[in-house]
Amino acid sequence: MSAASAVVVAVGLVSACGSDETTDAGRVAGEFADAVERQDAQAASTFTSSPALAAEALAATLAGMDARSVSTVVDKPVEYSDGTASFTMKTTWQWQDDSTYATSTSGMVRKLSSGWKVQWDPSLLFQGMPSGARLQRIRTDARPAPSIDSRSGKTFMQMEPVNEINFDPSAAGKKVDAAIAALAASIKPIAPLVTAKVIAGQVDKANGQPITAVTLRDPDMKVLASDPERITGVTVHRTGRLVMNDRRLESPLEVGLTNYWNAIRDATAGWQVQLAAPGQRPRRLAGEQGPPGKDVATSIDQNQQLILGDSVVDVAQPAAMMIFDAQTGGVLAMAQNDAASAAKIEPALSYATGSVLRPVFDAVDRAVPGARDDTRAAHDVLHHYGLGVRFVAPGVSVPRDPTPTVSTARFSPDSFTASMLNMGALGVALARADAGRRESVAPYVINGATTKVDNGELGALTPAVSRDILGQMATIARKGDASDITNAPGLRALVGTNGPKGPGWFVGIQGGKVIVVYCDGDKSGTAALQVAQKYFRVSTR
Numbered sequence: 001m002s003a004a005s006a007v008v009v010a011v012g013l014v015s016a017c018g019s020d021e022t023t024d025a026g027r028v029a030g031e032f033a034d035a036v037e038r039q040d041a042q043a044a045s046t047f048t049s050s051p052a053l054a055a056e057a058l059a060a061t062l063a064g065m066d067a068r069s070v071s072t073v074v075d076k077p078v079e080y081s082d083g084t085a086s087f088t089m090k091t092t093w094q095w096q097d098d099s100t101y102a103t104s105t106s107g108m109v110r111k112l113s114s115g116w117k118v119q120w121d122p123s124l125l126f127q128g129m130p131s132g133a134r135l136q137r138i139r140t141d142a143r144p145a146p147s148i149d150s151r152s153g154k155t156f157m158q159m160e161p162v163n164e165i166n167f168d169p170s171a172a173g174k175k176v177d178a179a180i181a182a183l184a185a186s187i188k189p190i191a192p193l194v195t196a197k198v199i200a201g202q203v204d205k206a207n208g209q210p211i212t213a214v215t216l217r218d219p220d221m222k223v224l225a226s227d228p229e230r231i232t233g234v235t236v237h238r239t240g241r242l243v244m245n246d247r248r249l250e251s252p253l254e255v256g257l258t259n260y261w262n263a264i265r266d267a268t269a270g271w272q273v274q275l276a277a278p279g280q281r282p283r284r285l286a287g288e289q290g291p292p293g294k295d296v297a298t299s300i301d302q303n304q305q306l307i308l309g310d311s312v313v314d315v316a317q318p319a320a321m322m323i324f325d326a327q328t329g330g331v332l333a334m335a336q337n338d339a340a341s342a343a344k345i346e347p348a349l350s351y352a353t354g355s356v357l358r359p360v361f362d363a364v365d366r367a368v369p370g371a372r373d374d375t376r377a378a379h380d381v382l383h384h385y386g387l388g389v390r391f392v393a394p395g396v397s398v399p400r401d402p403t404p405t406v407s408t409a410r411f412s413p414d415s416f417t418a419s420m421l422n423m424g425a426l427g428v429a430l431a432r433a434d435a436g437r438r439e440s441v442a443p444y445v446i447n448g449a450t451t452k453v454d455n456g457e458l459g460a461l462t463p464a465v466s467r468d469i470l471g472q473m474a475t476i477a478r479k480g481d482a483s484d485i486t487n488a489p490g491l492r493a494l495v496g497t498n499g500p501k502g503p504g505w506f507v508g509i510q511g512g513k514v515i516v517v518y519c520d521g522d523k524s525g526t527a528a529l530q531v532a533q534k535y536f537r538v539s540t541r
Contacts, residue, residue: 025077025085025109028116033072033089049110050120057134061125064136064276067093083111089124093273095137101273101286103127103135126275126285133277135285140270142292148242148257150300151330155245157257161218164237165228168210169203172233176203179233186226187214215241249305252320252347253334253445256397257298260446264293297447298395299330304513308335311535317502317521318343319531324424324514326431329441331396331424332513343520346397348390350417351518354498356505357413359476360387360426363468381465383456384440386425387418391442394449396421420516423507425458427514430473430492433466434509473509482506482529487536497525504528510536 028047035044039062045055062070071092077085087109092102105127108119122129129135145159165187172179180203184196191214202211216224228234242258244250270289274282304323312319318340323332336345364381365371371378382388418426421443429440440458442451473492476482482493494507502524506517515535519527 023077023079023085024116025079025111026087028118029074029077029085029087029089029107029109032118033074036091037070037072039067039070047118048120049112049117054120057122057125057132060134061136064134065093065273066095066137068096069094077109079109085109085116091125093137095271097271099271099288101137129275130277133275135273136276136282137271137273138282140272140287140289141265142268142270142290144292145240145242146261146264146293146295147245148261148296148298150298150302151332152302153297154302156298156300156302157242157254157261158245159240160243162239162241162243163216163218163221164239165213165216166210166235166237167199167203167213168233168235169208170210170233175232179231182226182231183213183228183234186224186228186231187216189223189225190216190220217243246302246306249302249309251305251309251334252336252341252345252397253300253331253395256393256395256445257296259397260395260449261296264296268293296395298445299325299328299332299447300445301332304333305335307535307538308333310538311335311531312337312340314534315519315527315530317519317524317527318345319517319519319527320345320347320420321518321531321535322347322420322424322516324428324443324516326428326509326512326514327435327437329425329428329443330447331393331443331445334420340520345518345520347420348392348396350419350422351503351520352498353413353416353418353505354496354503355413356494356496356507357387357416357418358496359472359494360385360469361413361416363465363472366468367462367464379456380459381462384459384461385429385465386440386442386458387416387422389422389425389456389458390454391419391421391425392452392454393421393442393444393446394451395444395446420518423505423516423518424514427507427509427516429458429461430466430470431509431512431514433461433463434470437461477508481525482508482532485529485533485536487533487540491536493532495525495529506532508532 032044032047041055041058041062044058045051048054073090075088077087079085088106090102090104092100094100103126105124107124109116110119122131122133126135147155148157150156167183169176180199181196184199187194194214199213229236242261268290270287272287273285275285276282308321312321312335320336320340322334325332334347364378368378368381379388424443438460440461442453442458444451470492473494476495477491477493481495488510491508491510497504502520504519504524504527506528508515515532517528517531
């Protein structure tokens with residue numbers, strides 16, 4: 001008898017959920033599809049002839065697809081007199097971005113001693129899927145990746161292949177110490193500071209989880225003392241990363257710039273559904289890809305960045321330094337020493353200012369009647385000069401603590417705090433006033449990206465206040481605390497500390513630039529002057 005003549009149930013379209021199959025075969029097929037729709041691999045496998053194999057394959061595809069939702073539609077099975085039935089199933093995968101992918105598959109239901117079961121076959125997930133394969137959805141990025149460019153148009157940061165040297169202590173077993181020592185010896189020629197002690201510290205901090213000991217560029221791999229992958233527990237993961245084009249450079253701005261770059265990559269990212277089978281390259285089944293993002297133009301001056309890196313290394317306490325274009329407010333460079341990095345000094349975090357801003361408060365006090373009585377007008381003047389407000393500049397690391405930058409309890413430098421961005425904005429406002437400009441501007445690093453200003457507004461500069469502060473700054477540079485600084489013709493400066501333990505500040509205007517130095521700890525005022533002097537000395541070489 002032919003299969004066609006043995007049909008006892010006609011075909012009809014139903015959804016997996018709430019299906020009204022009237023036969024046992026139809027019920028089982030519907031329950032299987034319903035469990036797939038719920039993304040419950042274990043439950044779906046129980047309706048198949050091979051639960052263990054089905055659970056493994058279903059779990060692999062469900063994890064690989066990582067869908068927001070799955071919907072299934074089955075045809076009522078066509079049941080035959082030999083104890084079998086056939087059905088088709090349409091599965092639609094949907095993700096957070098509303099993209100979808102659908103498959104149409106066919107399967108069999110058989111009556112076994114344990115009852116009706118879906119005959120397990122990977123083709124239930126994708127027609128022709130081989131054993132051990134899975135469906136997966138991956139993110140795709142447009143090529144070429146955008147670069148981050150300096151103010152001159154040269155590449156400042158770019159995506160390059162890198163090698164993550166990973167260590168898994170659990171894989172090393174009882175030979176963890178020996179493996180760490182061998183890894184440190186392997187990478188010593190290129191990363192001598194990543195010692196066995198440093199790696200062991202990373203392992204302890206990770207509570208036994210795998211760690212990345214160091215990330216190296218391709219040329220670095222050629223000078224290693226040995227192949228690290230021969231060490232028990234060590235693997236090398238090749239990936240891509242945004243890195244400095246000039247290997248001599250490093251900057252705290254890398255964090256903010258990388259975040260901005262990642263946002264561009266996220267906005268232009270595409271997707272691809274693949275069939276991944278053992279021993280074969282993944283096969284593209286569907287997907288979409290947008291155009292590559294534009295290169296990111298910034299205000300950064302690579303030469304200034306190099307100079308700043310040399311300027312902050314000679315002091316022991318935390319030291320950070322920023323340079324701004326005195327007319328546009330663009331950040332030309334930022335650098336910090338290892339101590340500042342460990343202390344997590346950030347450009348938008350607020351720190352006590354102490355005596356460094358006394359000339360500013362004195363000038364406002366003289367220009368604004370009743371300033372000592374905490375008039376709103378006095379604080380508005382400070383805001384116009386970039387003090388007391390909070391800057392959120394795209395491409396600059398956002399502060400960890402959103403604490404307001406100033407307390408308005410009284411009009412006094414003793415209770416005032418400011419970030420390096422605030423100090424830079426002050427210097428730029430004064431330089432602009434000296435050039436005849438009437439308005440202050442917010443600092444920025446990415447051309448065309450708007451800096452958000454909170455807790456107040458920038459605005460018109462008061463001529464009398466500007467002249468007063470600039471005059472005091474000239475006196476400080478000529479015969480005050482900054483008078484020992486050389487190689488800085490025309491310098492005007494603010495210098496001060498917040499007591500013996502600091503912090504210490506230097507804010508200078510010179511040669512079309514605003515220089516801000518922040519130092520922490522004992523004798524931080526002297527350290528700030530030392531950093532500033534090193535900058536002017538290196539700048540004139």
